[in-house]
Amino acid sequence: MLRKLFHHASSQSDCTKLCCTRIESFGVRAGNLVIFEDVNIHVHCGQLTAIIGPNGAGKSTLLRAILGEVPHTGQLKYTDAKGKHTGSPVIGYVPQYLKFDVSAPITVQDLFAACLSNRPVWLLPVNNRQRILESLRRVKAAELIDRTLGALSGGELQRVLVALALNPMPDLLLLDEPVSGVDQNGLEIFYEILEDLQNNEDMAIILVSHDLNMVARHADQVVLMNKGVVCSGSPEEVFRDRRTRKIFGMLAGDGTRDRGTGFEWLPHRKKSVGEGCSCDCDCGSISKSDAGFGSGDGNIYDVGQEGDGR
Amino acid sequence: MMETIYGILSALPFDWLHYDFMKNALLAVLLITPLFGLLSTMVVSNRMAFFSDSLGHGAFTGLAIGAILGIFSPVQSLLLFSIVFALLITWIKNHSTASTDTIIGVFSSVGIAAGLMMMSYGGSFNKYASYLIGDILSITPEEIGSLAVVLVLVFVTWGILFNRLMIVSINASFARSRGISSTLVEGVFAAMVAVVVAISIQWVGLLIINSLLVLPAAAARNVAASVKQYHLFSVASAMLSGVTGLVAAYYCNMAAGATIVVVSAVIFFLTMAMKKRLSK
Numbered sequence: 065m066l067r068k069l070f071h072h073a074s075s076q077s078d079c080t081k082l083c084c085t086r087i088e089s090f091g092v093r094a095g096n097l098v099i100f101e102d103v104n105i106h107v108h109c110g111q112l113t114a115i116i117g118p119n120g121a122g123k124s125t126l127l128r129a130i131l132g133e134v135p136h137t138g139q140l141k142y143t144d145a146k147g148k149h150t151g152s153p154v155i156g157y158v159p160q161y162l163k164f165d166v167s168a169p170i171t172v173q174d175l176f177a178a179c180l181s182n183r184p185v186w187l188l189p190v191n192n193r194q195r196i197l198e199s200l201r202r203v204k205a206a207e208l209i210d211r212t213l214g215a216l217s218g219g220e221l222q223r224v225l226v227a228l229a230l231n232p233m234p235d236l237l238l239l240d241e242p243v244s245g246v247d248q249n250g251l252e253i254f255y256e257i258l259e260d261l262q263n264n265e266d267m268a269i270i271l272v273s274h275d276l277n278m279v280a281r282h283a284d285q286v287v288l289m290n291k292g293v294v295c296s297g298s299p300e301e302v303f304r305d306r307r308t309r310k311i312f313g314m315l316a317g318d319g320t321r322d323r324g325t326g327f328e329w330l331p332h333r334k335k336s337v338g339e340g341c342s343c344d345c346d347c348g349s350i351s352k353s354d355a356g357f358g359s360g361d362g363n364i365y366d367v368g369q370e371g372d373g374r
Numbered sequence: 375m376m377e378t379i380y381g382i383l384s385a386l387p388f389d390w391l392h393y394d395f396m397k398n399a400l401l402a403v404l405l406i407t408p409l410f411g412l413l414s415t416m417v418v419s420n421r422m423a424f425f426s427d428s429l430g431h432g433a434f435t436g437l438a439i440g441a442i443l444g445i446f447s448p449v450q451s452l453l454l455f456s457i458v459f460a461l462l463i464t465w466i467k468n469h470s471t472a473s474t475d476t477i478i479g480v481f482s483s484v485g486i487a488a489g490l491m492m493m494s495y496g497g498s499f500n501k502y503a504s505y506l507i508g509d510i511l512s513i514t515p516e517e518i519g520s521l522a523v524v525l526v527l528v529f530v531t532w533g534i535l536f537n538r539l540m541i542v543s544i545n546a547s548f549a550r551s552r553g554i555s556s557t558l559v560e561g562v563f564a565a566m567v568a569v570v571v572a573i574s575i576q577w578v579g580l581l582i583i584n585s586l587l588v589l590p591a592a593a594a595r596n597v598a599a600s601v602k603q604y605h606l607f608s609v610a611s612a613m614l615s616g617v618t619g620l621v622a623a624y625y626c627n628m629a630a631g632a633t634i635v636v637v638s639a640v641i642f643f644l645t646m647a648m649k650k651r652l653s654k
Binding site: 094128131132133155156157159163164165166167168169170171173174175177178179181182183184185186187212213225229238 | 546550
């Protein structure tokens with residue numbers, strides 16, 4: 065709890081006391097096609113930053129650019145807890161498991177052993193089964209250790225990948241959530257795990273998500289992307305912005321009521337009345353939300369009730 | 375050294391081991407097939423069946439270039455050209471937006487066509503015909519020695535490389551996030567396959583070498599439930615079909631390489647049937 069307070073306090077100050085990662089003017093092109101450009105995002109330890117946006121907005125590519133897998137412009141600047149610019153943070157990455165080749169006869173233990181050590185898994189018996197079990201236990205997946213990857217459900221594979229991304233414990237955790245394939249139960253467990261990490265670990269989390277309801281409930285910062293940052297800020301700010309409503313117009317029409325009540329279930333969330341989110345992502349927008357002007361106005365999320373009359 | 379091994383083999387109660395050429399062939403099979411068994415696990419997992427096929431074609435060009443230049447021995451030019459060819463395909467594959475299938479297809483056809491063109495120059499194609507079908511019965515003790523060296527090298531490299539290769543084969547982005555350079559790992563693997571193809575092509579033959587890089591692991595996948603089983607079954611199936619195929623070829627007077635491949639295919643279909651029964 066203390067740690068949580070500590071983290072939130074840090075959001076308001078500059079990057080001097082706690083670790084933070086600045087993504088500065090990131091851009092990716094494929095030939096002449098701009099995938100996205102001029103993306104500036106600033107994330108702190110202990111915070112969950114959700115990236116939302118329509119298909120093809122460049123969300124997954126942004127994660128791959130942060131990983132350094134895609135050539136990009138701009139810089140990633142990381143400052144550790146001692147206020148030192150240490151260059152590159154340790155990054156954990158959970159890709160969309162749908163793109164995994166799960167047809168090979170590889171067990172969860174094989175995958176872990178291959179990732180954690182150089183002992184050839186095809187030849188020698190594993191010597192760190194206990195450590196693997198502990199990692200899996202944290203994501204409520206210990207019973208999966210001897211299953212093959214192909215025998216896991218979407219949610220199970222996702223949790224195994226989270227456990228892997230936490231070994232070694234990263235400074236920055238990147239999660240690319242698939243559009244489909246995880247059932248409601250799996251989704252709940254996944255967000256429980258994220259909450260545990262937010263509260264107990266010193267890491268920043270960037271989550272590409274398609275589940276606006278979950279984002280609204282769990283994110284500290286939301287970035288709406290569409291070939292660049294359209295707007296960013298607290299979930300409240302972003303979801304009440306008319307650009308968000310425009311992009312997710314269809315979704316808002318369908319799921320509004322759920323989303324509206326979704327917020328009201330959560331008394332612990334700070335709410336704020338802002339002017340909508342800011343166009344340029346910077347620390348300022350986060351600080352504003354974290355200052356937390358308690359308004360108690362639950363209606364600001366009822367996007368669809370107002371209709372998209374603009 | 376060879377005398378001792380010959381002595382042991384002669385002591386075995388098999389008629390077909392009576393001849394020295396069969397003893398040599400058996401030793402060669404026992405050295406080559408584990409190589410194919412190991413490498414095929416990742417050839418299949420990485421969906422590189424077509425890639426390894428084109429390596430054989432590239433090797434053909436290497437052979438022809440070597441013969442024309444006359445600087446290298448056939449084995450040297452095979453090795454050199456196959457490695458360059460493999461790395462080139464890997465590099466272009468990672469730096470082009472065209473589909474991998476298409477790129478490999480282009481290289482494969484250029485490889486075989488250029489090779490045939492140069493070899494047939496002046497009507498001298500016949501002396502290369504053995505590379506098409508392969509002739510394991512003509513292997514010499516010195517060549518068996520070099521196969522043993524390659525086996526040890528591949529085994530050691532496999533021990534160092536495999537974990538990373540496996541992670542890359544599952545998902546390249548994930549591998550990258552764990553600090554693994556997929557280009558490097560894929561390059562080393564491609565070069566390894568190229569070396570094995572180059573040194574065994576004259577014994578196994580261009581036409582069927584690729585089957586040995588696909589069938590053992592394809593069969594093993596049907597029944598394996600972990601990485602260790604996958605390797606064990608793949609190597610075992612390769613060695614079993616190697617020895618069975620060699621003996622069958624001896625008694626029925628057929629091409630050894632082709633018979634080995636047919637036996638591997640039989641094993642593949644058997645395991646497929648087993649898988650169907652297991653999953654019922």
